[in-house]
Amino acid sequence: MTEQVVVIGAGVIGITTALELQCCGHSVLVLDKGGVAAETSAGNAGAFAFPEVEPLATPGIMLKAPKWLLDPLGPLSIPPAYALKIAPWMYRFWRASQPGQYARLLEAQANLMRLSAAALERLLPSVNGEPLMQRDGQMQLYESEAEFRASLQAWEVRCAHGIKFELLESPAAIAEKQPGLSSRFTHAGFTPDWLNTIDPKKWVEHLAQAFRGRQGRIEQQDIRALTPLENGVRITTQGGTIDTAKLVLAAGAWSHHLARTLGDHIPLETERGYNTTLPEGAFDLRMHLTFSRHGFVASRINGGVRVGGAVELAGLSLPPNFKRADTLLKKATQFLPGLNTEGGTQWMGFRPSLPDSMPVIGRSPNAADVIYAFGHGHLGLTQSAGTAELVAALIDDRDVPISLAPYSPARF
Numbered sequence: 287m288t289e290q291v292v293v294i295g296a297g298v299i300g301i302t303t304a305l306e307l308q309c310c311g312h313s314v315l316v317l318d319k320g321g322v323a324a325e326t327s328a329g330n331a332g333a334f335a336f337p338e339v340e341p342l343a344t345p346g347i348m349l350k351a352p353k354w355l356l357d358p359l360g361p362l363s364i365p366p367a368y369a370l371k372i373a374p375w376m377y378r379f380w381r382a383s384q385p386g387q388y389a390r391l392l393e394a395q396a397n398l399m400r401l402s403a404a405a406l407e408r409l410l411p412s413v414n415g416e417p418l419m420q421r422d423g424q425m426q427l428y429e430s431e432a433e434f435r436a437s438l439q440a441w442e443v444r445c446a447h448g449i450k451f452e453l454l455e456s457p458a459a460i461a462e463k464q465p466g467l468s469s470r471f472t473h474a475g476f477t478p479d480w481l482n483t484i485d486p487k488k489w490v491e492h493l494a495q496a497f498r499g500r501q502g503r504i505e506q507q508d509i510r511a512l513t514p515l516e517n518g519v520r521i522t523t524q525g526g527t528i529d530t531a532k533l534v535l536a537a538g539a540w541s542h543h544l545a546r547t548l549g550d551h552i553p554l555e556t557e558r559g560y561n562t563t564l565p566e567g568a569f570d571l572r573m574h575l576t577f578s579r580h581g582f583v584a585s586r587i588n589g590g591v592r593v594g595g596a597v598e599l600a601g602l603s604l605p606p607n608f609k610r611a612d613t614l615l616k617k618a619t620q621f622l623p624g625l626n627t628e629g630g631t632q633w634m635g636f637r638p639s640l641p642d643s644m645p646v647i648g649r650s651p652n653a654a655d656v657i658y659a660f661g662h663g664h665l666g667l668t669q670s671a672g673t674a675e676l677v678a679a680l681i682d683d684r685d686v687p688i689s690l691a692p693y694s695p696a697r698f
């Protein structure tokens with residue numbers, strides 16, 4: 287069987303890309319071992335976090351890590367069983383946080399954010415997606431004058447990149463935007479151009495429905511290997527082979543295993559994250575809240591509240607430690623005193639992360655007909671529409687509006 291374009295992965299990156307390719311006139315088949323939004327794209331915080339232009343690897347971040355690591359349930363954890371395995375990735379992360387690298391990566395992240403914000407606005411009307419969006423903005427909360435002052439450099443960076451924001455310097459000013467917060471929050475930064483979806487799973491399912499409605503096909507297949515052909519690619523599945531002219535690999539945190547079958551070694555790791563989703567009525571949350579010092583957020587999902595975040599560097603196979611979700615929820619009851627924690631559902635997801643905080647978007651060095659689109663870390667939903675447009679341009683050999691060098695699969 288020969289397909290024109292096959293996309294591996296039906297998460298937010300794969301489905302948004304499939305839809306864009308279809309709009310560019312391609313016949314597209316999506317393959318996923320679990321179905322639509324089977325993994326990380328289902329349970330994230332639902333934020334289109336366009337104002338977050340700074341890469342994660344900021345100068346000085348490594349100095350904070352030891353303090354975080356001392357608390358086994360704190361914002362960052364590495365189980366002893368995974369410490370040696372993650373060491374080379376951590377070394378690369380440290381290198382990316384050096385000032386020269388940081389400046390280059392900041393520009394790259396800002397470019398992808400700008401493109402993605404514009405691309406989402408192009409996508410929304412074409413899929414009647416506005417009812418799935420909440421345009422309430424986001425508030426980053428600080429607990430002291432000193433913490434707020436320390437954050438000002440990041441706000442200057444946002445200012446330099448044209449991000450709109452308002453700084454709030456009293457609990458009363460904060461309460462005007464979000465009543466019911468603990469008075470421990472003395473300062474905040476509000477970013478109005480931050481969107482959330484009502485539910486990230488529903489968003490991907492909505493896009494998948496639009497894709498299917500335009501003759502797109504989605505099949506459940508477990509992909510085992512990729513082999514370059516003279517023209518195109520052979521996909522080995524659990525039950526046979528499929529040949530395709532072009533292939534997009536968007537398999538999230540599992541992508542490097544398939545890239546390796548082509549001879550490409552990409553240092554993809556996973557930053558595992560945890561959350562609890564509380565039903566409607568849990569709290570009158572007016573916008574996305576970021577508890578900066580604690581590494582977690584609260585967002586409104588289906589009228590309820592999703593509390594979660596944190597980073598656990600523990601790979602793909604160690605069992606989840608849901609004490610992490612319990613800890614975040616407990617902290618949230620101190621921050622939002624009226625929060626009703628009854629009836630919550632816990633979840634753990636695998637952020638697909640490269641050590642320099644940039645995704646991989648580009649042609650495989652070993653297979654010209656394979657385009658990689660993975661490794662979006664904390665920002666896969668946010669950067670999905672921009673990634674989709676870049677991938678479609680690569681498939682069609684069209685010029686792209688931003689430099690792809692920072693996302694190149696050959697950069698490692």
Ligand SMILES: Cc1cc2nc3c(=O)[nH]c(=O)nc-3n(C[C@H](O)[C@H](O)[C@H](O)COP(=O)(O)OP(=O)(O)OC[C@H]3O[C@@H](n4cnc5c(N)ncnc54)[C@H](O)[C@@H]3O)c2cc1C
Nearest residue numbers: 297298299319326327330331333509538559665666667668
């Ligand atoms: C707690 C948490 C909160 C987050 N909050 C946000 C947020 O608010 N905003 C944001 O932008 N990002 C957020 N993220 C990150 C975001 O969820 C991810 O970056 C994004 O979901 C990655 O999408 P993806 O399509 O690349 O991967 P996935 O959604 O994981 O999809 C990959 C797909 O590939 C399939 N697959 C894998 N291997 C194979 C194979 N061999 N054969 C066939 N199929 C295969 C899987 O079944 C899966 O469906 C968060 C992540 C976490 C964990």
